[in-house]
Amino acid sequence: MKLKINRLSTATNDFKTFEFTVSQENLLKALEEIKTNDDPTLTYRCGCKSGVCGSCTVRVNGVEKLACRTNIKEGDLVEPLKNSRVIKDLVVDVSHETLLIKKTNIGIKESASKNISQADVLKIDTQSNCILCNACYSSCPVYEVNKEFLGPFALTKALRYENDLKSQDEEIINSVQANGIWDCTLCSACTFVCPQGIDPKMDIMQLQNISSQKGYTNPYMNNFDNSMGFDSFDSNDFGFNPNGGF
Amino acid sequence: MQYDVIIIGAGASGLTAALNAKKNGAKVAVIAKTLPTHSQTVQAQGGINAVLYEDDDSVEQHIEDTYKGSYNISNKRNIEYMCKNAKDTILWLDSIGVPFNRNKNDKIAQRKFGGTKKIRTCYSSDYTGLKIVHTLYDQCISNDIQFYNEHQVLELIVSNNECFGCIAYDIVDGKVKEFMSKSTILATGGYAGIYKNHTTNSLSTTADGIAIAFKAGADLSNMEFVQFHPTTLENTNILISESARGEGGLLLDENENRFIDELSTRDEISREIFKKIVKKEKVYLDLRHIEKEKIEELIPQEMRLASEFSNIDISKELLPITPAAHYSMGGIKTDINTNTSIKSLYACGECAQTDIHGANRLGGNSLLEIVTFGKIAGINATKNLSTETINQETINKYINQNKSKIKTLLQRDKSSYSIHKTKNTLGDLMFKKAGLFREEETLLSLSKELEALEASLDSIHIDDKSSIYNKNLLEYFELENSICVSKTLIFSAMKRKESRGSHYREDFNKANKLYEKPSILTYKNDQIDLNFEDIK
Numbered sequence: 001m002k003l004k005i006n007r008l009s010t011a012t013n014d015f016k017t018f019e020f021t022v023s024q025e026n027l028l029k030a031l032e033e034i035k036t037n038d039d040p041t042l043t044y045r046c047g048c049k050s051g052v053c054g055s056c057t058v059r060v061n062g063v064e065k066l067a068c069r070t071n072i073k074e075g076d077l078v079e080p081l082k083n084s085r086v087i088k089d090l091v092v093d094v095s096h097e098t099l100l101i102k103k104t105n106i107g108i109k110e111s112a113s114k115n116i117s118q119a120d121v122l123k124i125d126t127q128s129n130c131i132l133c134n135a136c137y138s139s140c141p142v143y144e145v146n147k148e149f150l151g152p153f154a155l156t157k158a159l160r161y162e163n164d165l166k167s168q169d170e171e172i173i174n175s176v177q178a179n180g181i182w183d184c185t186l187c188s189a190c191t192f193v194c195p196q197g198i199d200p201k202m203d204i205m206q207l208q209n210i211s212s213q214k215g216y217t218n219p220y221m222n223n224f225d226n227s228m229g230f231d232s233f234d235s236n237d238f239g240f241n242p243n244g245g246f
Numbered sequence: 247m248q249y250d251v252i253i254i255g256a257g258a259s260g261l262t263a264a265l266n267a268k269k270n271g272a273k274v275a276v277i278a279k280t281l282p283t284h285s286q287t288v289q290a291q292g293g294i295n296a297v298l299y300e301d302d303d304s305v306e307q308h309i310e311d312t313y314k315g316s317y318n319i320s321n322k323r324n325i326e327y328m329c330k331n332a333k334d335t336i337l338w339l340d341s342i343g344v345p346f347n348r349n350k351n352d353k354i355a356q357r358k359f360g361g362t363k364k365i366r367t368c369y370s371s372d373y374t375g376l377k378i379v380h381t382l383y384d385q386c387i388s389n390d391i392q393f394y395n396e397h398q399v400l401e402l403i404v405s406n407n408e409c410f411g412c413i414a415y416d417i418v419d420g421k422v423k424e425f426m427s428k429s430t431i432l433a434t435g436g437y438a439g440i441y442k443n444h445t446t447n448s449l450s451t452t453a454d455g456i457a458i459a460f461k462a463g464a465d466l467s468n469m470e471f472v473q474f475h476p477t478t479l480e481n482t483n484i485l486i487s488e489s490a491r492g493e494g495g496l497l498l499d500e501n502e503n504r505f506i507d508e509l510s511t512r513d514e515i516s517r518e519i520f521k522k523i524v525k526k527e528k529v530y531l532d533l534r535h536i537e538k539e540k541i542e543e544l545i546p547q548e549m550r551l552a553s554e555f556s557n558i559d560i561s562k563e564l565l566p567i568t569p570a571a572h573y574s575m576g577g578i579k580t581d582i583n584t585n586t587s588i589k590s591l592y593a594c595g596e597c598a599q600t601d602i603h604g605a606n607r608l609g610g611n612s613l614l615e616i617v618t619f620g621k622i623a624g625i626n627a628t629k630n631l632s633t634e635t636i637n638q639e640t641i642n643k644y645i646n647q648n649k650s651k652i653k654t655l656l657q658r659d660k661s662s663y664s665i666h667k668t669k670n671t672l673g674d675l676m677f678k679k680a681g682l683f684r685e686e687e688t689l690l691s692l693s694k695e696l697e698a699l700e701a702s703l704d705s706i707h708i709d710d711k712s713s714i715y716n717k718n719l720l721e722y723f724e725l726e727n728s729i730c731v732s733k734t735l736i737f738s739a740m741k742r743k744e745s746r747g748s749h750y751r752e753d754f755n756k757a758n759k760l761y762e763k764p765s766i767l768t769y770k771n772d773q774i775d776l777n778f779e780d781i782k
Contacts, residue, residue, distance in 0.1 A: 102388070121348055
C-alpha cells in the first residue's frame, strides 16, 4: 500500500511530499515500518499507542486523527497539524498549550471539602477526558486569523473547572470573554475531530450561557444586523455565528 | 541555570513532587523528555487504592495484602506509611480537582481489584491515571511551575557522591545545557518498556532515569522483578484491564476450554497463557456470555480498545490475547524519605524501589505509591537543600564531554547497524529469554547476545544529522539506556536462584528462604556487584 507524507524540508523550508510503500494498516505502525525499513529520519511524536496520551495526532487527508487509532487506505496523505509552527516532518510546536490554559485561570485554588454527588462528577466527566491532543486546535478556523484565540481545548477546560463544585474561582468566566467564547464561530470543526467524543462547540455555548447569566454580553451583538436573512437567533443551535469576528 | 530543586520526569510522581517543592518555597524546574500529558501515568486505567471508610476494610488489611503480594520482600514500615496516608492522598487529589466517581451516598466510590477481597480501589471512570495527571498539570500551570519539555537528560552531575544537577539535550534545538540544583529528584518511570513489542508501556518508556542514575553510582534494587499482565491484545499489546476478568470474563484455549481460574494471580495466569502461546496455540478472553449492556456500563474502554485495535466485538466474538511486560517493581534504591545512595539525589515513582511492591505489585497500588512518594520527595528535597557547590571547571567538563559525544555520534560513517532494528531485537530477546520464564542457560546466552548489542552501539549510525528535533539521536540515547538496564535485569535474574512472584526460574521453581531479601546492585569502577540485603 502506498502512503504519502508531507514533510517540511529544513534545508529549503518548504513542504515536499514523499511516498512510501507500507504493509501495516495501522498508521502508527506504518510510520514505524517506514522508520525501520526506509527512512530512519522520519520524525513524529508517539507514546502510549492506545489513544490516551494524545502525542501522535496528525492530519490524514486533511482530517485530524490519532495515528495510533487510525487505519489507512491506499494513497492516504499524512500531514502535520495546522495552526502551529511545524518543527520537523510531523512534529509541531505545542508550547501554546500552557499559555492558553494559563489564560483561562483554571485550577482549583482553594481546596473545598464539599459534598459531591455522582451527578456532579458526571457534569465534568466528558470534559475531563481531554487528552490535549491538539486535534481541535488544528481544525479551528478562528486560529488561522487570531492566534490569541483561547480555542476549543482551553475553553473546554474552563468549563470543566467552572462546572466543578469544588472550584470557587469567579475569575474563570471573566477570563474567557476576550478572545474567547464570543470569537468562536460555532462551526463544529473541533467537535468532529475530537478523539475523546468531547463537544467543545457545545462547551463554548454553555460558557456563553453562563456568561449571560452572570451579566456578561456578547461584544459582537452591537454590530448585529437583523437583515441577514435568518428568522430568529433566539436559540443558540444554528450551527455558526454570523457575528463571530470575521 | 540554578534551581533549588529540579525534577526529572513529569508523570504523576514528578508533578506531585514539583507542586510540593514549590509550595515549600523552592525555586523549581521540571525537565521532561516528552510533555507531561504524554507520560506513562495516563495509561493507568483501573484506580488507586485507599481504605476510606473502615466499615468493612482496615488500613491493617491493606498493609497485610500489600506485604503478602510482595512475597515477603518489602518493608512493612514503608507500606504502613503509604497505606496510613492513603486516605489523605485521595482527599488531596480530590480537593485539587480529580473527579473521583461517587457512590449513592455521595461518598467516593470504590471497586474491587486483584490480590484482595476488599473493595478498596478509588477510580475516575476508566481514566484514573489520565485524570490525575491532567489535574496535577493544571495545578502546575496555575502555580507557575517552570517546565523544560522535550529535554533528554544525558548525565547527572555528581562529585564526591553528591548530585549537583544534570546535563540535558534539548531535543527541539539540539543544544546541550546544564541544570544546576541543590536537590535533584528522579521521577522518570519504569523499565518494562525495554521489552519493546512485548509491553503495554509507552514507546517513550525506555528506562532512562534508572540508567543514568546507575551510571552515576546510585544503587539499584530488585531489577529482576517485572510484572507481566496476562491480557493484552495480540499484536498490539494494548492492555485489557483486569476488570474484564473481574466482571466474569473467561480465559479459553483454542478448543474453547477453560484452563485456569481467571482470578488467580497475574504472574500465575500469565505463565499458563504463555506456555500455550510458545506452543503456537491461541488463547482467548471470552466475554460473550456477559450482557452487552453490562459490558458497556462496566468496561466501556475495553470494548472500545478491542473494537478499534483488534476489530473485534467482545460481546459477540472471542478476543485473542497474550501476556506482556506491564510494570517494573525494581528500580533506584531509596529509603522511605526517597533518598538514594547519592547525596542530594532523590527518586520517586516507578523508577524508584522503595520496598513497597517487592516481587509483585497489587493493582491499584502503583498510583498510590507514585503520589505518596512524589509528595515526600518534593518536601524532603526542599528541606535538605545542599550548601555544597561545584566549580565551573567541572561543569564545563561535563558539558564538553556530552557535546563531543554527540559530535562523534553524528560524524560516524554509515554502518549496517540500525537503531530501530536493534531496539526490536533487544525487546524480542528480553521477552524470549528474560521474560515470564528464566533459566541459567538462556540467561547466560542472553547475556552474551546483549554484550554484542552493546558493542554494536560503538558503530551504530545516526541517520539524521540535523540539530532540529533529531529523534534518531534521542533514540540512540534510549537504546543505550535500555541496554544498560537490561544488563542489570539479567545480572539480577541470574543471581536470584529461586522463583518468587514475577521472577520464575525453571531451574529453581520454588521460593527459597535464603533469598527472602531484596537484591541490591552497585556499580563502581566499571564493575557490577550484587548483594541480597535484609530490610532495614
